[in-house]
Amino acid sequence: MEINKIQHSKLDKVDPNNSAFGVNISDHMLICVFKDGKWGEPVIMPYGGMNYSPALMAIHYGQAIFEGMKAYKDSNDNVFLFRPEKNFERFNKSAERLAMPKITKEIFLDGLLSLIDLDRNWVPTKEGNSLYIRPTMFASEEMFSARISNEYTFAIMTSPANSYYDKPLKIKIEDYYTRAVDGGVGFTKCAGNYGASFYPTKLANEAGYDQVIWTDSKEHLYFEESGTMNVMVRIGDVLYTPPTSNTILSGITRDSLVTIAKHNKIEVKEERISVDDIFNAYKSGNLKEIFGCGTAVVINRYSHVAYRDFIMELPELDEKNSFAIFLKKQLVDLQTNKSEDPFGWRYKVEKKL
Amino acid sequence: MEINKIQHSKLDKVDPNNSAFGVNISDHMLICVFKDGKWGEPVIMPYGGMNYSPALMAIHYGQAIFEGMKAYKDSNDNVFLFRPEKNFERFNKSAERLAMPKITKEIFLDGLLSLIDLDRNWVPTKEGNSLYIRPTMFASEEMFSARISNEYTFAIMTSPANSYYDKPLKIKIEDYYTRAVDGGVGFTKCAGNYGASFYPTKLANEAGYDQVIWTDSKEHLYFEESGTMNVMVRIGDVLYTPPTSNTILSGITRDSLVTIAKHNKIEVKEERISVDDIFNAYKSGNLKEIFGCGTAVVINRYSHVAYRDFIMELPELDEKNSFAIFLKKQLVDLQTNKSEDPFGWRYKVEKKL
Structure with a gap:
């Protein structure tokens, strides 16, 4: 796995303990591209734009799936995931039904662990808060024929999430x-x-x-x-x-x-x-x-x-x-x-x- | 409408009369952004990447619609559309059901006419061939909350299309x-x-x-x-x-x-x-x-x-x-x-x- 770290963390501008759900995206993201029938090497890089055009096939034909997960901190700053293998399994069930390639356990889980480890300072410490994790896979070929895409991008991004007030x-x-x-x-x-x-x-x-x-x-x-x-x-x-x-x-x-x-x-x-x-x-x-x-x-x-x-x-x-x-x-x-x-x-x- | 023309046409590398469906995207695209509750000014610009990140809401929540249309050339190099107001009407029906803003007739039709006029050399002359036109609108806010997007991008792109052999x-x-x-x-x-x-x-x-x-x-x-x-x-x-x-x-x-x-x-x-x-x-x-x-x-x-x-x-x-x-x-x-x-x-x- 290749890891390209950011120069300066955005944490000097974002407080993970006071961050509306899904708005502030953490420093890094994991990207892995499927092309010519196989997955390439996963890369952790600074979160940001990828130069997709409006012809991105996911936008036109909806071959796009995701998962929602969370990372939690205990009082000793240990970081935990919750049943991540369940998300991995369900992700691949979604992929199959959408005629997309399956992701490997190595890319999904090892990638996840490295990304969360690297951005562990983004995991909130305040009670009830957590780091929301968004694995996604989408058709990233760019053309107009209504058919199964030949290229896909797997990405994991994260974002600190406030405790959600449970108003009935x-x-x-x-x-x-x-x-x-x-x-x-x-x-x-x-x-x-x-x-x-x-x-x-x-x-x-x-x-x-x-x-x-x-x-x-x-x-x-x-x-x-x-x-x-x-x-x-x-x-x-x-x-x-x-x-x-x-x-x-x-x-x-x-x-x-x-x-x-x-x-x-x-x-x-x-x-x-x-x-x-x-x-x-x-x-x-x-x-x-x-x-x-x-x-x-x-x-x-x-x-x-x-x-x-x-x-x-x-x-x-x-x-x-x-x-x-x-x-x-x-x-x-x-x-x-x-x-x-x-x-x-x-x-x-x-x-x- | 702002028009930023390309420096060099890709037509020296692409033959519109021999072009598989949807693969070669023409020189220009029209882009118009909906933000703060209103549509901005449409811009015709060179087709290319727009720096979207993998957090693009269209990828996650599927607020994304399109139309399929064609432009045709007659033997005198006149260019014609076919019932474009029907596509405009249907586009807005799709938009409503997907909880997206409606596009105005001016942006859709006037934008379309200017774009096709500018890229008229991309309309094939060979019998049965045509220029395929792809208007699209998609949620272009970038965040993870599963809700109606506040930002949208309307785009029109085109691509020369070969005659499709009608094999039973x-x-x-x-x-x-x-x-x-x-x-x-x-x-x-x-x-x-x-x-x-x-x-x-x-x-x-x-x-x-x-x-x-x-x-x-x-x-x-x-x-x-x-x-x-x-x-x-x-x-x-x-x-x-x-x-x-x-x-x-x-x-x-x-x-x-x-x-x-x-x-x-x-x-x-x-x-x-x-x-x-x-x-x-x-x-x-x-x-x-x-x-x-x-x-x-x-x-x-x-x-x-x-x-x-x-x-x-x-x-x-x-x-x-x-x-x-x-x-x-x-x-x-x-x-x-x-x-x-x-x-x-x-x-x-x-x-x-």
Whole structure:
């Protein structure tokens, strides 16, 4: 791996502990180019422009995928990743569905470790803050034929991320627009999934909602995801979440929360959740919590969930009674080395560079 | 509009009459940037790199749309566009669904006319060749938050395109993968639609087919599009094509062929076409032609159409008997000023620059 260090760090102008999500990109990025049927040598270089033209194929044909990960610092300035091999595996599943080459474990994981090691001063120390990590791969040939690209660029960039204030959200259950369909790309983290979701979300925002819960494409009756997160529902003392599928992203936060819940003797059912189930639980007083979960926000609780004109108001549970608050604390404590790691999920970034 | 001309044309190295589709990009491009809620001044400049970083939001979230158009030369070196206002209208429909700002008619059409005028020497003269035109708009802010971008770049680039040899294709009717769904983005020319289609097309290629016919997402029984084209079916002497919808692109070639067919007393029915309809017509000997139509290829005829293990072989009609060959000639003659233009579709690019 070639490493070209910056001359002067931008850290004299950026405070990682006070940095809005995704805005300040760290000093270095990793770049690796796929050409003539094979990956070249990965290079760590100063983050910046790459001279792409507007004919970049990723812009025209959407062969573009990404992952979202985080690095955390403990009180001794040790830096940890969280289950990075899961992101690596999912990245390659996305790549396959988008007809893109797979990345090797060496380039992805070794590249990641070197990059985070080099920019470890960008990992925030303030509680709840972290370094957001964005691996991406995109078609980087420049021409106009609507076909599979022959060239790709794999890049990893990072950016300090403030703690996201978990204000309970008002949610609309979407009954017209569709995020994903059987035989489509819903299970991948491809660029097209996000752009397609912005307009329905904007309409929900204009109607007074913060976010949408996506439902199945056929009947719009079964919960799928919420915004760009997986969704969980607590009815009585049972936690429900739809099973991952070809329309539902296999969320790593989702999987981790399910595991932590079970480990703490909370009953979890990975089952389809219908709007009817939710209505019935609400009417009987058993609907306790609905929340979204994902890497960026960890957990977002919902205070109001609407289906057409019917608005369900959820109880405001305190930290003693909320599964969401309990699970979030368990997960973040594990990620930041404040608690034991019975699952072997923490991944220390050794200081080498 | 600002115009920065190239120092030396690349035409001393590129022959527009012998240029594979989309590979050689012409001397100039038009660029216009949307920022702080408004479009800036369009600039025509030499085509080339723009120093985008891999954090370009279009790459991550797929807010990226395009159009495909062509410019044609007649035997007197006059240059014509074809129904450009239709592309302008459709571009803004795509923009709305992708939560992007609309482009003004002035920037799109006046920009287009100036760019084509300036690069008129790039328009091929050889019969059947044309200058392919690629207007595009994409999110050009650089950051990692999954939200609507605040900045966009509108660009027009062009590239000489060889005549595409219309070899009759072998087609698979797709019965698992899905291109578009109600409530989705199928009716737009957004980047994500193309990337999502490459893998199913690759699988069809590996099974010996050239292309797929996409079917509805619910039952996979109704024809939608074919590859990146609209699809037409001739049963007896009636031409059928599925009505445009929120899953089927409102093709300009499709609309033009329907109009030309009706003008020539061919009966056209814009109706849903089911696989059963096709089977029944095939068995009774009435299935005459199936073809795709779009800007890049005009018309692509199909020789074999397969649904699962059942392969339908279509008759090889000559130019006297084929609707496809007849309609293609009518359309291309009109586009290249070889025939009258009863519909007012030709749009002359006046020499001003």
